[in-house]
Amino acid sequence: MFSSVVMALASTGPAYSLAATLGVIVAGVGLQAPIITMLAFVPMLLVAYAFRALNASNADCGTTFTWATRAFGPRTGWMGGWGLIVANMLVMANLAAIAASYAFRLVGLDEMAESRLWTTLAGILCIVGLTAICYAGIEISAAIQRWLLCLEVAMLLVFAVAALVKVYLNPPPTAIPVSASWFNPFEVPSAQALTSGVLAGVFIYWGWDTAFSVNEETVDSNRVPGRAAVLSTVLLLLMYGLVSTSAQAFAGVGSTGIGLANPDNVDDVFAGLGEAVFGSHQSGVVLSRLLILMVLTSALASAQTTILPLARTVFSMAVHKAVPPRFARVHRKYLTPTWGTVGTGAVSIALLVLLSSFSRNVLADSIDSIGLAIAFQYGLTGFACVWYHRRVLTRSGRDLIFKGLLPGLGGLIMLVLFLYAAFVVYAEPGYGWTVVDLPLIGDTGGVTVLGLGALLIGVLLMPVVTRGHTVALKLQRGLLPRGLPQHVAVDSASRYQPADSGAGVGGDWYDVIPLSGTRVALVVGDVLGHGLAAAATMGRLRTGVRVLARMDLSPDELLSRLDDLVEQTALETTAGRGPGPPKGPEQPKDPKHPKVRADGARGVSCLYAMYDPVSGGCSLARAGESVLVVIDPGTGVVDHPKLPPGPPLGVGGPPYESIELKLAPGTLVALFTGGLLQDSDSRAAGLARLSHALADSRSPLEQLCDQAVDALLPGPVDEDATLLLARTHLLDRSQFAQWDVSTDPEAVGTIRTAVSKQLRDWGLDDLEFTSQLIVSELVTNAIRYGGGPIQVRLIRDRALICEVSDAGHTTPNLRHAASDDEGGRGLFIIAQMTHHWGTRYTSTGKTLWTEQDLPPPEGP
Numbered sequence: 061m062f063s064s065v066v067m068a069l070a071s072t073g074p075a076y077s078l079a080a081t082l083g084v085i086v087a088g089v090g091l092q093a094p095i096i097t098m099l100a101f102v103p104m105l106l107v108a109y110a111f112r113a114l115n116a117s118n119a120d121c122g123t124t125f126t127w128a129t130r131a132f133g134p135r136t137g138w139m140g141g142w143g144l145i146v147a148n149m150l151v152m153a154n155l156a157a158i159a160a161s162y163a164f165r166l167v168g169l170d171e172m173a174e175s176r177l178w179t180t181l182a183g184i185l186c187i188v189g190l191t192a193i194c195y196a197g198i199e200i201s202a203a204i205q206r207w208l209l210c211l212e213v214a215m216l217l218v219f220a221v222a223a224l225v226k227v228y229l230n231p232p233p234t235a236i237p238v239s240a241s242w243f244n245p246f247e248v249p250s251a252q253a254l255t256s257g258v259l260a261g262v263f264i265y266w267g268w269d270t271a272f273s274v275n276e277e278t279v280d281s282n283r284v285p286g287r288a289a290v291l292s293t294v295l296l297l298l299m300y301g302l303v304s305t306s307a308q309a310f311a312g313v314g315s316t317g318i319g320l321a322n323p324d325n326v327d328d329v330f331a332g333l334g335e336a337v338f339g340s341h342q343s344g345v346v347l348s349r350l351l352i353l354m355v356l357t358s359a360l361a362s363a364q365t366t367i368l369p370l371a372r373t374v375f376s377m378a379v380h381k382a383v384p385p386r387f388a389r390v391h392r393k394y395l396t397p398t399w400g401t402v403g404t405g406a407v408s409i410a411l412l413v414l415l416s417s418f419s420r421n422v423l424a425d426s427i428d429s430i431g432l433a434i435a436f437q438y439g440l441t442g443f444a445c446v447w448y449h450r451r452v453l454t455r456s457g458r459d460l461i462f463k464g465l466l467p468g469l470g471g472l473i474m475l476v477l478f479l480y481a482a483f484v485v486y487a488e489p490g491y492g493w494t495v496v497d498l499p500l501i502g503d504t505g506g507v508t509v510l511g512l513g514a515l516l517i518g519v520l521l522m523p524v525v526t527r528g529h530t531v532a533l534k535l536q537r538g539l540l541p542r543g544l545p546q547h548v549a550v551d552s553a554s555r556y557q558p559a560d561s562g563a564g565v566g567g568d569w570y571d572v573i574p575l576s577g578t579r580v581a582l583v584v585g586d587v588l589g590h591g592l593a594a595a596a597t598m599g600r601l602r603t604g605v606r607v608l609a610r611m612d613l614s615p616d617e618l619l620s621r622l623d624d625l626v627e628q629t630a631l632e633t634t635a636g637r638g639p640g641p642p643k644g645p646e647q648p649k650d651p652k653h654p655k656v657r658a659d660g661a662r663g664v665s666c667l668y669a670m671y672d673p674v675s676g677g678c679s680l681a682r683a684g685e686s687v688l689v690v691i692d693p694g695t696g697v698v699d700h701p702k703l704p705p706g707p708p709l710g711v712g713g714p715p716y717e718s719i720e721l722k723l724a725p726g727t728l729v730a731l732f733t734g735g736l737l738q739d740s741d742s743r744a745a746g747l748a749r750l751s752h753a754l755a756d757s758r759s760p761l762e763q764l765c766d767q768a769v770d771a772l773l774p775g776p777v778d779e780d781a782t783l784l785l786a787r788t789h790l791l792d793r794s795q796f797a798q799w800d801v802s803t804d805p806e807a808v809g810t811i812r813t814a815v816s817k818q819l820r821d822w823g824l825d826d827l828e829f830t831s832q833l834i835v836s837e838l839v840t841n842a843i844r845y846g847g848g849p850i851q852v853r854l855i856r857d858r859a860l861i862c863e864v865s866d867a868g869h870t871t872p873n874l875r876h877a878a879s880d881d882e883g884g885r886g887l888f889i890i891a892q893m894t895h896h897w898g899t900r901y902t903s904t905g906k907t908l909w910t911e912q913d914l915p916p917p918e919g920p
Contacts, residue, residue, distance in 0.1 A: 065288045065295075071267030071369070072292075073362025074299055075212050075355045076158060079330045080427060081260045082304055086313050086320040089257040091236075093313070093320070094305045095243045096254075100261025101297040103477070104268075106470025107438045108289045110445035111269055113463045115285050117448065122376025123269060123369070124441045131444040134382070134526040140440045141377050142518030147266070147433035148370040150426045150514070152408035153415050155363040156183030158328075162356035166349065180416045184409050186363065191405030194367045208357045213299070215354035218347070219330075220302045223310035223337050232336065234312035234319060238305060256485045259431040259477050264300060266434045267362065268292045270369045310337060330355055367408075371400035382525045428486065429511030435478040436515060442471025451770045482508050531592060539599035544572045548795075548857050549580040549673035550729075550786040553761035555769050557735070557781040559590060566780035567594035567664075568733045569602045573609045576898055576909045578673055578791060578857050581609045584686065584784050585666040586733040600629065601664060601709075612900030615668045615681035616716040619706065622666065623683070626710035630662050662710035667703075667731050671723065673791045674855070678721045678729075684708040685734065687743075689750060691757040693726030698751040725790045728757040728764075735781035736772055746772060754785075761785045791855070798853040803843050808836055811852055815862075822856055826915045830893045834862055837886040838908050842866035846905065859895065859911040867905040 086093045111123070120126040124144055129137025160182030164173035172178040227235045241247060248254045268289050311318045311333055318332045334348035375397035378387035387399040415426055445467035446453075453464040486507040489495045494506030544552045552572050559566050567587025575581055583605055587598045604625045608618045665684025671677070680688065683706045690699045701721060707713030723729070730750065737746030753771040754764055768783055797818045801807050812832045819828045835852060842850045846866030855861040872887055890897055894910040901907075 065292050069209055069213075069268070069292050069295065071270035071362060071366065072265060072296060073155070073267065073358045074264075074296065074303075075216055075330070075358035076155065076362055077264035077266075077358075078216075078300065078303055078307075079328050079355050079358075080154075080158065081264050082307060083320050083322075083329045084260045084428075085257045085304075086308065087323075088253045088260070089248050090313050090321075091239070091242050091308070092245065092248045093242075093257070093308055094301060095245050096248070096257040097261050097264065097300045097304045098243070098297060099245060100258050100265055101293060101300075103258075103438070103470050103473040104262065104265040104293050105290070106466045107442050107474065108268065108293050109462055110442045110467030110470055111289055112285075112287075113467065114441070114445050114448060119285070120376060121369075121372035122379075123373065124437050124444070125373055125377055125382070127448060128440050128444045131448040135522055136440070138377075138382055138522050138525055139515075139518055140437060140444070141373055141382065142521070143433050143437040143440070143515060144373055145370065146514040146518070147430050147437060148366050148373075148404075149408060149411050150430045150433070152187065152363060152366050152370075152404075153183075153412040154427050154430075155359045155366065156186045156408070156412050157416070159183065159186045159356055159359040159363065162352055162359065166352050166356060176416055180412060183412050183416075186360065187405050187408050187412070190360065190363050190367060191401060194371065194401050208360065212354050212358050215350055216299060216303055219333075219337060219351060220306040222347075223306040223333075226337065227306075227309045232310065232318075234310070234314060234317060236309055236312050238309050242305065242308070251480075252485050255477060255480045256491075259435065259481050259485075260428070262434055262438075262474075262477070263427075263431050265293060265296055266430075267366070268296070270366075307333065328355075367401065367404050370404045371397045374400040374403065426510055428507040429514070432478060432482055432486070432507075432511035433515065435474045435481070439471045439474030439478060442467045442469075442474060446471070449774070451774045482512055486511065535592060535595040535599070539595065539602060540569055541571060545574060547572065547574055547580050548578050548789065548791065549671055550582070550788055551761055552582075552784065552786045553765050554785070555765045555781075555783045557769065557773055559735075559778060559780050566590050566735075567598035568735060568780035568782040569598045570731070570782050570784040571602060571605065572784075572786070573606055575609060575670065576612055576896075576900060576911075577853075577861060577863055577907070578855055580671050580673075582669040582671065582729070582731055582784060582786055583609075583666065584731040584733055584782055585664060586684070586735070586780070586782070588663045597629070597664075601626070601666075605666075605668070610898075612898060614718055614901070615670055615679050616718040618668055619666065619681050619683050619709070619716040623709045623716075626662065626664055630710055662708070664709040665733065666709060669729070669731065671786075671788060673789055674796060674853075676723055676725070676788070676790055678723050678788075679718050680721065681716050681718045682706050683716065687732070687747065689730035689732075689747070689754065690721070690723070691728040691730075691751075691754055693724055693728070693757060696755060696757060698754070700747060723788045725788060726758075727788045728754060729786045729788065730754060730768075731784045731786075733780065733782045735779040736768075736783055738779050738781065739773055757787075761787060791857075795857065796853060796855040798851060801839055801842075801850040801852055803848045803850065805840070805843055808839050808843070811839055812836055815852070815854060818854055819860075824856070824860060824914070827860055827912055830912065831860065831862060834890055834893065834910055834912075835864070837890055838862070838864035838910075841872065841886065842868070842908075845870065845872075856914075859913055861909060861911050863907050863909045865902065865905060865907040869901065869906060871899050871906070872908065 082093065085096050089096050114127045118127065118130065122141065125137050125141030127137075128140035157179050160179040161173045163182060164170070164178070226232065227237065245254070248257070307329065308320060311320050311329070313319060313321050315321045315323065318336050320329055322332075330351055334351040335344065338344035338347035338351070374383060374387050375390075377383045378400070387397065387403060389398045446464050449459065449463040453460050485491060486505045488505050489503040491505045491507060495503050496506055496509040498504050498509070540556060541554075544554060550572070554570050556568065556570070567589065569583075569585050571581070571583040573581040573583065585598070585601060585605075587594045587601065589597075601622065604622055605618070608621055613621065665682075665686055667680070667682045667686035667688065669678055669680040669688070680703060682703050686703070688701055688703060690701060691697070692699070701719070704717035704719055705714075706716045732750075736750070737743055740746030740749060749771050750768055753768040757764070764785055765783060769781075773781060799811060799814055801811050812835055815831055815835050816828050819825065819831055839850065839852065842864055846868030848867060851865045853863040853865075855863070890910060893912070895913050896911040897909065899906055899908050
């Protein structure tokens, strides 16, 4: 906890921040500078609550990038990460320049402190040294920060106390007694002054979120960073309030001498105050030098803690494929992001050289432009918190306040500050040190051009870095059913939650497949891996399942053939790589299935269920660890039927086995992938939450789907999740008729008569002749080649279905008979007279079935 608070405080660089911005605030708002530094605390505290809530839900070193991606998608997440990168890179260049300048002043080399060349070279050395320290590990960085921060805080307190004592005991000509009016925000001259002052005040608080950037290296990462952030902002409020009040009381707000509004001292108010406060005697000179050392160490500490979060944000973006993957490499010994840390240092050096090569004015304006990037990043985080937790805000009053109202208000304040500052305050040509003549706009303040220009670069890069996720998601969505078919056997509804991180879209799928005889197949599956490869594999497997399902295979046989398809696909993929070991990232090793790879089709999970609305029977088989939830319509009892184990597709193992269940009408069946339970502490806990969400099984299926997703996945997800709900129906007795037929050839005439009567009862006289012909041919073949027992069944649904079952296991083949052949024309004639026909095998034999289109209803 202490180290996290130290990191948060050190990253803000209290002494450096006050030295660089207190003069700017005083120049804008005058005597109201103390209250402005306190008002800036309000949005920071509100945003700190947003960081705390998001970190408790999902501790990730990517912070704003990761959370905005999960809340709003990869494009918004990229801009959040880019805003953080822009702010940190700009401040690194300024910190290095200030540290170099103070280092020269500390040793009495004032001329070199004013030289752009020497300060740039010394700044480069500072960045190199700090990068090396950060590269050596977080523990070394934390130890150094503790010592630097203790010195910094001690000197600030000594300075504040000494200044106040002199104000009342030996006041200088510039001294002003502390007044209550200093803390009245309504005495600020204008809204523009208030906005620029608060935005500058926001800058002095910025940096406490470093505690979240190193959360994955923190003990109890879900709670400690949040507490450290809130505590650090409160400590900063007390420190800034005391120091700004004492400095203003001692130096005044004049524009000459040591006055805080003096243009010569506006970018470094402590440079002229040290000797004035501590005096010119020996101890005073020492304390003055310590004050300079304090600002120097503050700049160094802030620069070091800027490298830490930036390197880890880049690391997280690389993991999520938003930047090149080499930035995700971690040093084996130091466990720090190798390319992220080194890359941060290198780009900071390049930016320092670039800004310094123009002029000191550009470098000075870049400090103000940092405020725009900060407001953008923090505002986005506040809104992301509200949207991320939107499903749980009504759960309790505490959730509504700390996950909704406070973060939302913080985001709104930051948004107003960003827009007003960027397009009104900073856009004024008279603001700042530089002016840019923009086409069609005219003269514009350099702060706005630099701040918005840096953010717009991220907008231009956004389509490139988010293309992978967008293409994969579009492919995934395009390969999934656009709508579930209406079916007499079941009512169905589904939900698909794609993984939100980078190109993390996976290979989950679901399907409802109409089968012969009004039966229906329900399918859910999960392909290992993410991105385009997983989505493409999912598309192939879904197509394969639909083709195999139309062959009326039993669930276990369908999975066996699908397993062959997966194995063949994997072999073709391996062969396509050529000689040498397979390339691509591997999944963690599974002792049961060591051959599973993330870049192939192996290791696919699939649950296949086949329901018959005539008998109410349901046959199931699974590959992998799929689970089924069944809720009885009468008692509401939730059951998790024990399914026969089956290996994931493509890895080999024992044969698949089917199980038969008897489902009452109105039974609710839930099929889902493992991603639905990813937010639960265990599978048992997840199943309990799912059971509770589906307890009212008679509710509309769409409502039940929403309840289940809200309960199990209240926020964005790391893995794809699929849920398929089905409510079963039995076919009404008036919709079908069946007869047992003897093996006597004379029974053919009897069954023809019975079929004709049933069709007349149904009002299907137009189909009587063709149906008699179909029944005669199929029953005759059953008597001649199949053997008893023989059963005939007519079903009236969206089509007229005729089924003839016998004990034979030989599939009849359709062939084109020659003109002189005496037989072989029966199936050919049936195929011409029906819309579909086929054969399916049962445990006692086979069933030949046909479908005829119903005549259009009579009417105008």
